[in-house]
Amino acid sequence: MRSLCILLGIILLFQSVPVVDRYGGTLHIGHTVGIETLDPHRINVFYPSFDSSVAVANQIFEGLVRYTSGTAEIEPLLAESWDVSEDGLVYTFHLRKNVYWQDGNQLFAEGESRALKAEDIVYSWNRATAPETWSPMQDFFSTTAAIESWQSKGAHTFEVTLNQPNPSLLYMLPFPCFSVVPKEIAQYKIDDFQPIGTGPFEVTSVTNQVVLHYNEDYWKGEPYLTEIQYRMVNSENLVSEFKKGTIDWYLIPPEYWEEFSAYNQVTVPQFEILYLGMNCQKSPFSDKRVRQAINYALDCSAALDDIFKGQAVQAVSILPPGLVCHTQRSDMYPRNLEKAAQLLDEAGYTGSPRLIIELKSSESYTQQQFNNIYQEQLKEIDVELEVTYLEVSSLLHAVDTGDTQLFTLGWRVGWPYPDQFLFLFHSKNWGPGGNGCFYTRKEVDTLLETAQKEPDIDHACGLYQQVEELILEDAVWILQWRRVNGYAVQEWIHGFNPGGMGDKYETLDKVWISADHRQTTRIPQNTGETQEGIPLYYAAGVGVVLMVVLVLVVRKRT
Structure with missing residues (x-):
C-alpha cells in the first residue's frame, strides 16, 4: 500500500514536468509597416510604426x-508587488532580486551581467523625460500620468509620487x-542606442529584418521559442x-477578411465603441422617454x-x-416597437409623423448602410429620420458646439481603464471634452469623481459599474458595435493570446511551435520561476524513481 501511495505521489509530481518538446524553433512575423526604432523611449504613438515597434520592444x-496575457488586467513584472498610500499619491514598488540584464553584448560581456536595481529605473524615467532624448511621451509623465517625482529607496525599492490621485x-x-534600460546606456549617444533589456528575447541582428534570440538567463525561465524574425511584407x-x-501570424487587413475564413483565426473585440449620440439639451432628446x-x-x-x-460585434x-x-x-x-410607441405616447408625441429627427453622420460607407436600416426601422413607429452627411472635421465641430440632435461618433481608449470611457459623461466635459451629448446628472458626476480617486480597484469598479448602469438607464447613447481584430494564425502555432490592447x-515567451513544424529543438x-514544471534533471530523477517503484509493486503482487 505504501508503494502505491509513493507511486501516486510521484505521478502527481511528474505531471508538472515541463513539456520539453515545446522548446525550439523560429517564429516568423510579418509587418506591413516598418519598425521605426528599438529605443522604447522614442517610440511615437502618433506614427504608423507604433504597433510594430512596440511589438518588438516588448520582447x-x-x-x-x-x-x-489576453486581458487588460495588470500583473507584476519587474516589480513583484507594490503599496499605495492612503491618499493615493505615493506608489512604492518592490523589485525582484533575481532579474539580470541581457549579456553577450556591448554593455555586458557573456556571463558578466549584473542585477537590475532601482537606480536603473530612475535613470530610465529620467532619460524618457529628458529634452535631449526627444521622446514623444516626455510630457505624458507629468500631465496625463500625473507623476510628480520618482526616486530609488535602496537597491530594490522604487517610489513614485503623484501630483494628484491617479488610479489608472x-x-x-x-x-x-516606462520601459527600463540599464544606466550604462548613458555612455552612448541617443542615436547610438543599444537595445539591451531584461526581457525574454535579445537582439542579434537588425538589417532588413529584426532577429531576436531567446534570453537563456531570463528570470522567468527560457522562452519556448529559440528565435523570432520580424520582417516587412507588402500588404498585397x-x-x-x-x-x-512563411509567416506564422498577422493582423488580417479588413479587405482580406473573407479570404481567411477557412483558416485558423483569433478574434478580439477592440477597446472602442461606435454609437449614436443624442443631444440631451435639445428637444426632443431632452426627454429621457424619447431617448x-x-x-x-x-x-x-x-x-x-x-x-x-x-x-x-454588437455593443x-x-x-x-x-x-x-x-x-x-x-x-x-432589445428591439421592442410596442414599448417604443408607448414611451413616445407618454412623452406627448402622438401626431403623424410623431417626430422628424436629423441625424448628422460621418460619410463612412458602413455607417451609411446602417443609417438606411435605421430610417426603415423608425418608420415602424412613425418617426422620420433625415440624414445629413458631413466630413469628419465638420461633424466634430457640430458635435462640440451642440449643433446636433442625433449624431454618429466613436471612441477608442488610450489605456484600458474605465474612466477612459465613462468620464466622457461628466458634465465638465460638455462639448470638446467628449460629452457631445451635453449630458448631466449630479449623481453620475459625484460617482465619477469618487471613483477617479479610489486606489482600490475593486471599490473603484463598483463605482464605475454604478455609473455605467445610470448612463444606460438614461439612454444617452444608442450603442452600435465594436470592431474586431482578427489574426490569421498558422495551425502549428500555440500560446498566442492577444487582448483588447492588441498583440x-x-x-511571446509562452508561444510555441508544434514539433512537426519546428526547425530546431532544444x-x-x-526554468526560472515558471510554475509549469521542475528542472529537467529533476524530472529525470523522478522518472528513475518511478521505474523503481513500479518494479517493487510488480514484485509484491507476484
Whole structure:
C-alpha cells in the first residue's frame, strides 16, 4: 500500500514536468509597416510604426508591470508587488532580486551581467523625460500620468509620487515610455542606442529584418521559442506569404477578411465603441422617454454579420469586454416597437409623423448602410429620420458646439481603464471634452469623481459599474458595435493570446511551435520561476524513481 501511495505521489509530481518538446524553433512575423526604432523611449504613438515597434520592444524590454496575457488586467513584472498610500499619491514598488540584464553584448560581456536595481529605473524615467532624448511621451509623465517625482529607496525599492490621485497609473505603466534600460546606456549617444533589456528575447541582428534570440538567463525561465524574425511584407503579399507558411501570424487587413475564413483565426473585440449620440439639451432628446424610445426602436444586430462579415460585434455595454471593471450585461434595450410607441405616447408625441429627427453622420460607407436600416426601422413607429452627411472635421465641430440632435461618433481608449470611457459623461466635459451629448446628472458626476480617486480597484469598479448602469438607464447613447481584430494564425502555432490592447503588448515567451513544424529543438537549461514544471534533471530523477517503484509493486503482487 505504501508503494502505491509513493507511486501516486510521484505521478502527481511528474505531471508538472515541463513539456520539453515545446522548446525550439523560429517564429516568423510579418509587418506591413516598418519598425521605426528599438529605443522604447522614442517610440511615437502618433506614427504608423507604433504597433510594430512596440511589438518588438516588448520582447526585449520590461517595465514595472504588464498586461496579463489576453486581458487588460495588470500583473507584476519587474516589480513583484507594490503599496499605495492612503491618499493615493505615493506608489512604492518592490523589485525582484533575481532579474539580470541581457549579456553577450556591448554593455555586458557573456556571463558578466549584473542585477537590475532601482537606480536603473530612475535613470530610465529620467532619460524618457529628458529634452535631449526627444521622446514623444516626455510630457505624458507629468500631465496625463500625473507623476510628480520618482526616486530609488535602496537597491530594490522604487517610489513614485503623484501630483494628484491617479488610479489608472498602473494601466499606463506597460507603455514603452516606462520601459527600463540599464544606466550604462548613458555612455552612448541617443542615436547610438543599444537595445539591451531584461526581457525574454535579445537582439542579434537588425538589417532588413529584426532577429531576436531567446534570453537563456531570463528570470522567468527560457522562452519556448529559440528565435523570432520580424520582417516587412507588402500588404498585397500577405495572403500568399501566409498560404506558403512563411509567416506564422498577422493582423488580417479588413479587405482580406473573407479570404481567411477557412483558416485558423483569433478574434478580439477592440477597446472602442461606435454609437449614436443624442443631444440631451435639445428637444426632443431632452426627454429621457424619447431617448429610450429610439433605443428600443433601433437595432443594428441583424445586419452586423451581413455588413461586417464577422469584423464587428454588437455593443450592449459602454465598457467593452476585457476592459477593467467590465461586467457582463444583456441588452438593456432589445428591439421592442410596442414599448417604443408607448414611451413616445407618454412623452406627448402622438401626431403623424410623431417626430422628424436629423441625424448628422460621418460619410463612412458602413455607417451609411446602417443609417438606411435605421430610417426603415423608425418608420415602424412613425418617426422620420433625415440624414445629413458631413466630413469628419465638420461633424466634430457640430458635435462640440451642440449643433446636433442625433449624431454618429466613436471612441477608442488610450489605456484600458474605465474612466477612459465613462468620464466622457461628466458634465465638465460638455462639448470638446467628449460629452457631445451635453449630458448631466449630479449623481453620475459625484460617482465619477469618487471613483477617479479610489486606489482600490475593486471599490473603484463598483463605482464605475454604478455609473455605467445610470448612463444606460438614461439612454444617452444608442450603442452600435465594436470592431474586431482578427489574426490569421498558422495551425502549428500555440500560446498566442492577444487582448483588447492588441498583440503588440503580448510577450511571446509562452508561444510555441508544434514539433512537426519546428526547425530546431532544444533542451531547456533554465526554468526560472515558471510554475509549469521542475528542472529537467529533476524530472529525470523522478522518472528513475518511478521505474523503481513500479518494479517493487510488480514484485509484491507476484
